[in-house]
Amino acid sequence: MAQFMDRTTAGLTIGFASVAILGVLVLPDWLMSQILIAFSRALAVLGLLVLWRTGLISFGHALYFGLGAYTVALLGKDLGITEVLITLPAAALVASVVGFGLGFVIRKYREIFFAMLNLAFSMVLFGILVKTEALGSTDGFSVEQPTLFGMGTDDSTAKLTSLFLGICAIGWIASVLVHRYLGSVLGSLTTAVRDNEIRVEYLGYSVAQAIHGKYVMSAALTGLAGGFTALALGQVDPESMVNWTVSGELVFVTVLAGPGSVAAPFIGSLVFELLRTYAFELVPYAWQLIVGGTLLVVIFFLPGGLWSLIARIGGGRKTGQRGTTAGTTAGTTAGTSAGEAGR
Amino acid sequence: MKPVHIAGVLGVGMAAAFAFSAPAVAKDTVSLGIVAFLSGPAAGPYGVPGRNGAEMLIDAINKGTLPAPYNTKGFAGATVEAEYIDESGGNTKQVSEYRNLVQKREVDAVVGYVSSGSCAAIAPVAEELQTLTVMAVCGTPRIFEEAPREYVFRTMSHATADNVAAAHYVKEMMPDVTSYTGINQNYAWGQDSWRDFSLTMTDIMPAAKVSDKPQFPKIFAGQYGSEISALSLEGAELVHSSLWGGDLEAFILQATPRGFFHQKKVVLTVGGVSAYRLGKRLPDGVAIGSRGPYGILVRDRDTPLNKWFVETYNDTYGGYPSGAAYQYAQAILATKIAYDKAGEAAGSFPSQQQVIDSFKGLEFDSFAAPVKMALGGGHQAVTEHMYGLVKWDADAGVLSVTDVKVYPAECVMPPADKTSVEWIESGMPGAKC
Structure with a gap:
């Protein structure tokens, strides 16, 4: 077991390090900024993955995404705090505090009720933001120039490079931590809760608390993702941060990526971003068709998401552990949840 | 490690070459x-x-x-x-x-x-x-x-001109208006439009009373039954609206059979945008703008x-x-x-x-x-700004505008040294109408 964990951790380390090195040395700016946006979103997808492993799909995580984004933006605008070492943890903190509070209600629900209740809460925040002129209403407002240790830069390449390295580092830390968590006793409960809650209770664990914990964790990750996206874009607005379409996009990427590995959200998110870019470029009038069609293809032919493709190619006997546990888990969960999402 | 270095140097070099290769070829x-x-x-x-x-x-x-x-x-x-x-x-x-x-x-x-x-x-x-x-x-x-x-x-x-010009048009064409209200979508565009219009009205027609119940339906609502009732019951004579596109069309189609346009004077700041789509369903006598000298207002x-x-x-x-x-x-x-x-x-x-x-x-x-x-x-x-009253030309089968008034740019846009809200709030100093 320990060996397997090391493998994944090592893989994540090598993966993120090579993306970072490639990004700084070789990749063009546009691709770097796409990776930046994709990886920021991937943090939220990682949060959804934690829930999905338990068989829960949230259609309202834009709530935490938006809370994170607006926390970063408001700290800069109203209090003049632009230090990323304060604003980003604050984004995660605000999201997790709200997630903790709402968790008491939400943890009682499953399936479509869980998804819809989340959606309802997120649309409350959307409604408030749209109606509040002081928060920029639908136009939103700009995010102040971020600083690190008090230093900021106006040079676009330097700014992009630092944000890019930042997201690589945060993505690495977050995915390793989530991986460790999923391997822990509490984390292993994920699958157990999905399969049979009553048995978990008889084992002496509280299902409600386990789900609550995961919910707060996913809220924190999504808040962080929102905060980072706000920094990357330099602008917050309800339409692209809090609306239900954002939640839908997160679920979309989760299904596309598959729940097989903590690396899947990063790969899936990048594929989604590139897919959308090329669809936009090639068919400006019907790009949605391409994006939606791809999801259908993935659901039909790769029920475990894109990750199952990677696992199939690189997997086989060598990664026996992953092949048997995670692989099958991925298959079954993806099947049921993708079906739910499709409905 | 060497190939990486070389690739890196090449990459940076190429990036630099792209960055500086822009001018005068x-x-x-x-x-x-x-x-x-x-x-x-x-x-x-x-x-x-x-x-x-x-x-x-x-x-x-x-x-x-x-x-x-x-x-x-x-x-x-x-x-x-x-x-x-x-x-x-x-x-x-x-x-x-x-x-x-x-x-x-x-x-x-x-x-x-x-x-x-x-x-x-x-x-x-x-x-x-x-x-x-x-x-x-x-x-x-x-x-x-x-x-x-x-x-x-x-x-x-920018959008300030739409609403300042709307207020000037109301003053010029409907000087007897004693009270006004509005229906605007509840998002930045609608909120800003109503704010600019009501502030300008306070400046130039201080006697007219502003309603304390302007309607703010949500964007893309599509159903305006209750807003139309609320506006009809209210005494205000004039209704300002910055609704656009499908929302505007839905509002007009739902309000017309209820006699709304006989009962109220209506000014639609972007009505010109939907004018051709609506055709004769746009009731005669409604004041429309088109965000400046564009579209139906300048057709001829x-x-x-x-x-x-x-x-x-x-x-x-x-x-x-x-x-x-x-x-x-x-x-x-x-x-x-x-x-x-x-x-x-x-x-x-x-x-x-x-x-x-x-x-x-x-x-x-x-x-x-x-x-x-x-x-x-x-x-x-x-640019200058224009408003006019809608008139269906039955002979030609096409929508037209009458009583078009043109307002010079200096009348409807703030001067360079003031933001639009400051300018309107301070009574639009320096405006040449």
Whole structure:
């Protein structure tokens, strides 16, 4: 077991390090900024993955995404705090505090009720933001120039490079931590809760608390993702941060990526971003068709998401552990949840 | 490790080469990224006519068939190539798409944008990427009021003018109005519109009473039954509205059978945009604006450029051009003039900096009226503004306007040293009407 964990951790380390090195040395700016946006979103997808492993799909995580984004933006605008070492943890903190509070209600629900209740809460925040002129209403407002240790830069390449390295580092830390968590006793409960809650209770664990914990964790990750996206874009607005379409996009990427590995959200998110870019470029009038069609293809032919493709190619006997546990888990969960999402 | 180093050095070297290779090489083509809603609710009223206007003008510019003095071919002699992209998908998407246009597809300039939200998100990125960006339609005054811009231009008046002009028109045409209310969508556009209109009314018609129950239905609501009842029950004589597109059409269709337009005087600040779509369903006597001298309000203006525009549009796409077609075409025209002027001054194909320098403070005759890049350090245009009353011309089977009043730019736009809200709140000092 320990060996397997090391493998994944090592893989994540090598993966993120090579993306970072490639990004700084070789990749063009546009691709770097796409990776930046994709990886920021991937943090939220990682949060959804934690829930999905338990068989829960949230259609309202834009709530935490938006809370994170607006926390970063408001700290800069109203209090003049632009230090990323304060604003980003604050984004995660605000999201997790709200997630903790709402968790008491939400943890009682499953399936479509869980998804819809989340959606309802997120649309409350959307409604408030749209109606509040002081928060920029639908136009939103700009995010102040971020600083690190008090230093900021106006040079676009330097700014992009630092944000890019930042997201690589945060993505690495977050995915390793989530991986460790999923391997822990509490984390292993994920699958157990999905399969049979009553048995978990008889084992002496509280299902409600386990789900609550995961919910707060996913809220924190999504808040962080929102905060980072706000920094990357330099602008917050309800339409692209809090609306239900954002939640839908997160679920979309989760299904596309598959729940097989903590690396899947990063790969899936990048594929989604590139897919959308090329669809936009090639068919400006019907790009949605391409994006939606791809999801259908993935659901039909790769029920475990894109990750199952990677696992199939690189997997086989060598990664026996992953092949048997995670692989099958991925298959079954993806099947049921993708079906739910499709409905 | 060595190959990585070499690749790195090569990469940096190439990046540097790209960064410095821009200026003063003779060019055969100028590539433009043109952004407009091609899908979603804003595509019908704004995006598609806007795209058509841009496409038609680029075609004419490449052939050199525009009326004089704009009958030179291309942008400073270079053929224009356009890439069209969809504005929908949210601001996040728009920012990444903007980066793609500039960094991946390497366009020379970006023209377009309908939504204020897109413009507000794009402006800082345009500055960061140092790329000429000409905003065509979006209304929010924030763009040039919250920060000075070097690379961003907007070639039409901002939204303040719509509502200040609406108030002036009410004062001139309906001086007996004693009370007014409004129905505006509950988002930035609607909130700003009502604020500017009611503030201006307080200035210029202090005797008229403002309602304490203006209606703010949510955007794309589609059902206005309860709002129409609330407005009807209220005593206010005049109703101001900045509803647009499908919302405006739904409101009019639901309000008409209830006798709303017989009971109230109505001013629709962007009614001109939907005028042709609504036709005779738009009740006679409603006051409409079209965000400036565009669309139905200037259809019969007898300048050679306007006649060319209306006729060519009709031949190409069938029907009269609406406001957005004029506004996108105007953005393209302004960019052409800036390129041409800069090219003339430089004696060769101009660099981006030379184009920007000639764009700043540019004054030119557009299709129906002159445009002055007067605000925001020469980056924000001002034009005259117009309102008129709708009249269905049964003989010709086409919607017309009567009692058109024109307000000079100095009357409806703030001076360069004040933001729009400051200007209206302080009683619009210096306004020349």
